[in-house]
Amino acid sequence: MAETGVEKLKLMVVDDEPDNLDLLYRTFRRDFQVYKANHALGALEILDKVGEMAVIISDQRMPEMSGSEFFSRTVERFPDTIRILLTGFTDVEDLVDAINSGQVFKYITKPWNPERLRTLVEQATDTYRVVKKRTQELSRALRRESLFNAVTTAIRESLDYDSMLEKTVATIGQTFEATSCLLRPIEGDRLTPDIFSYHDPQCHVFDCAFDPSALIEKVLETRHYQLAEEIYDGNPCHHLVVPLSYQQHLLAVLALHQWGRDCPWQYEDIQLIAGVAEQAALALSQAKLYQRLQEKQQQIHTELEVARQIQYNLLRQSLPDIKGVKVQACCYPAREVGGDFFEVFVHPKGDLWLAVGDVSGKGVPAALFMASVISVLRRELSQEAPAEPNIIMQNLNHALSEDLISNNYFITLVLACYTPTTRELVYTNAGHIYPLLWSQQSGLAENPNYLKVRSVPLGILPKWQAQSGRLVLAPGDTLLLASDGITEAMVSNNLDSTIKTVSGVEPVDRSMLNQDGLWYLLQQEQKPLSLNHLVARIQADNHVQEDDQTILSLEIL
Numbered sequence: 001m002a003e004t005g006v007e008k009l010k011l012m013v014v015d016d017e018p019d020n021l022d023l024l025y026r027t028f029r030r031d032f033q034v035y036k037a038n039h040a041l042g043a044l045e046i047l048d049k050v051g052e053m054a055v056i057i058s059d060q061r062m063p064e065m066s067g068s069e070f071f072s073r074t075v076e077r078f079p080d081t082i083r084i085l086l087t088g089f090t091d092v093e094d095l096v097d098a099i100n101s102g103q104v105f106k107y108i109t110k111p112w113n114p115e116r117l118r119t120l121v122e123q124a125t126d127t128y129r130v131v132k133k134r135t136q137e138l139s140r141a142l143r144r145e146s147l148f149n150a151v152t153t154a155i156r157e158s159l160d161y162d163s164m165l166e167k168t169v170a171t172i173g174q175t176f177e178a179t180s181c182l183l184r185p186i187e188g189d190r191l192t193p194d195i196f197s198y199h200d201p202q203c204h205v206f207d208c209a210f211d212p213s214a215l216i217e218k219v220l221e222t223r224h225y226q227l228a229e230e231i232y233d234g235n236p237c238h239h240l241v242v243p244l245s246y247q248q249h250l251l252a253v254l255a256l257h258q259w260g261r262d263c264p265w266q267y268e269d270i271q272l273i274a275g276v277a278e279q280a281a282l283a284l285s286q287a288k289l290y291q292r293l294q295e296k297q298q299q300i301h302t303e304l305e306v307a308r309q310i311q312y313n314l315l316r317q318s319l320p321d322i323k324g325v326k327v328q329a330c331c332y333p334a335r336e337v338g339g340d341f342f343e344v345f346v347h348p349k350g351d352l353w354l355a356v357g358d359v360s361g362k363g364v365p366a367a368l369f370m371a372s373v374i375s376v377l378r379r380e381l382s383q384e385a386p387a388e389p390n391i392i393m394q395n396l397n398h399a400l401s402e403d404l405i406s407n408n409y410f411i412t413l414v415l416a417c418y419t420p421t422t423r424e425l426v427y428t429n430a431g432h433i434y435p436l437l438w439s440q441q442s443g444l445a446e447n448p449n450y451l452k453v454r455s456v457p458l459g460i461l462p463k464w465q466a467q468s469g470r471l472v473l474a475p476g477d478t479l480l481l482a483s484d485g486i487t488e489a490m491v492s493n494n495l496d497s498t499i500k501t502v503s504g505v506e507p508v509d510r511s512m513l514n515q516d517g518l519w520y521l522l523q524q525e526q527k528p529l530s531l532n533h534l535v536a537r538i539q540a541d542n543h544v545q546e547d548d549q550t551i552l553s554l555e556i557l
Helices: 018-028 040-050 067-072 089-100 114-156 161-175 213-222 267-314 363-381 389-406 514-524 531-539
Strands: 010-014 033-037 055-059 082-087 106-109 180-187 196-199 226-232 235-246 249-259 325-332 340-346 352-359 411-419 424-430 436-439 469-472 477-482 490-492 498-501 504-507 510-512 549-556
Touching (some): 018 033, 033 040, 161 249, 213 226, 213 235, 340 549, 352 549, 363 389, 389 424, 411 477, 477 514, 514 531
Parallel strands (some): 055 082
Antiparallel strands (some): 226 235, 235 249, 325 549, 424 469, 436 477
C-alpha cells in the first residue's frame, strides 16, 4: 500500500490511550503522513493547522468529547475525509447515530484485527481518491461552465466585433488572474495592427518586459499554445500564448502574462484556457461573419439607394402643362427599386403619349428591364413621325423579347396616344390591366367603363401582334392607367366603417381592391381629382406594401 513517486496522503489517529495511539501510528507511518492526537480538541487544533486529512481513525470513548461528536464537527469543513470509528460493543447506539448521519465510513470494534484494519484503511484511501477525483472533475466542469458563460455573456452583450474582442480579453484576464493580457486578431495568417489588452488594476507594474512576439510567432507556426518563464526585476514572469482557431482557421492569438507569482499556470488551467479560446473563436468567427454580412448589406443598401435615385430620375420629374388636359402620375416601388414605370411624352407635333408598365418580379432585375423598356420606348416616341401604338409595341417586343424570354421575365404595358386637336385616343395593351374611363358628366355610373382591347404581355412570344383601340374623349372624361399593385392592394371592405382597437384604428374586414373597387373609389373622389389623395386612401390599410404601385390619369378639361 506504500505510495512511491507521489506525495503520501495524510492520516490522523485519535485515541486517549497512549498504547493504542502508538500502535496506530506505527501501523500506518510508512504509508501515510500520520498525525496523532490523544484527545478530540487536540485533533481539531491539528486540522486547523494542517488542513484536510484523507482518513481519520478515532476512538469513540474519549474524555471531553466522543469520537462521533468529534466527527460531526469536521463534516462541514472536510466533507471528503473518510472517517473510521473504533468502538466497543457497548457503544452501539452512538455508532448507529454516527453512521446514519453520514459521519462514519466504517467502524471497527476493539480489540481490532491489524490486517482487517489495514484492509479497511486501504478501502478508505481508495474511496477518498475517487471522491477527490470526482470532486475535482466537478469543480473543473463548473469552473469551465462558469467561464464559458462569462465569455458568452460578454460576447453577447458586445455591440460590435471590436467590443467583443475587448470584453473577451478582459474576461479571460480577470478569470485567470493575469497581470496583463492581450489579444491580436489575425487576417490571412498575418497579425493585424489592432491590439486589445487588459491589465490588472491592482498591479502597478506597468514597465514589466512583457514582449510575447517570439511566442506569438511560434504559435503562428505551430498552431499550438506556447509557455515561457523568465526573471524580471528579481521576480518570476510567466507567459502563455494560446491560438484562437475555428475550423482550421486562425482568427486571433491570446497572450497572458503573470508577474510575481512562483507557480506558473497548471496544465489544468492551460487546458481550460485553450477550451475557452476555442469557444471564443467560434463566437468570433460568427461575429466576423455577421460583421462582414452587415458591411455587405450596407454596401448593397448604398448601391440600391443609388439605383433607386437613378430609376427615379428615369421617370418624368415634371409633367407637361398642355392646354385642355391635366396629367397626374405617381409611382411607389415596394423595394428600393422596382419594375413599375410610367411615361408621359409630348411629341413636337402636339400628340401626348402616355404609358404605364409593369415588369414581372421585383427588385434589381425588374428595375433593369424597366430601364431598358423606357429607353427603347423613348427612342420610338422621339421619331419624327411615331408609328401607331400597336406598331410601337411590336418594336418594343422585338427589341426586348430575346432577353425577356431567356430570363423568364415579361412586361405588361398599356400605351396610348392622345391628340388634343381631335380629342382622339388611340391605345394598345400588352397584357396590362384594363384602362379605366370615367366621365364626371354622367355622375355615378352603374357599370365601370373598361377599355378592353388587349393582347399578351411583351416577352411571351417572339412576335407580338394586336390591334389598337380608338375612341374620342369628351370634356369631363378621365382616363386612368394603373398597375396591378394598385388593384391587388388589400383594403377595408367598408372604407367608411372602422373600429377602434388598442393599437389604433383597424379595418373591420379586408379584401383585395380589384378594378371594380378602384372604380368605386374613383367615383367617391372629390372634384378635381387628386391622385395623391386616391393613392393615400388605398395605402391607408396597407401596413406592408407587397407590390410596386403606379397610377396615371389624363383629365379632359
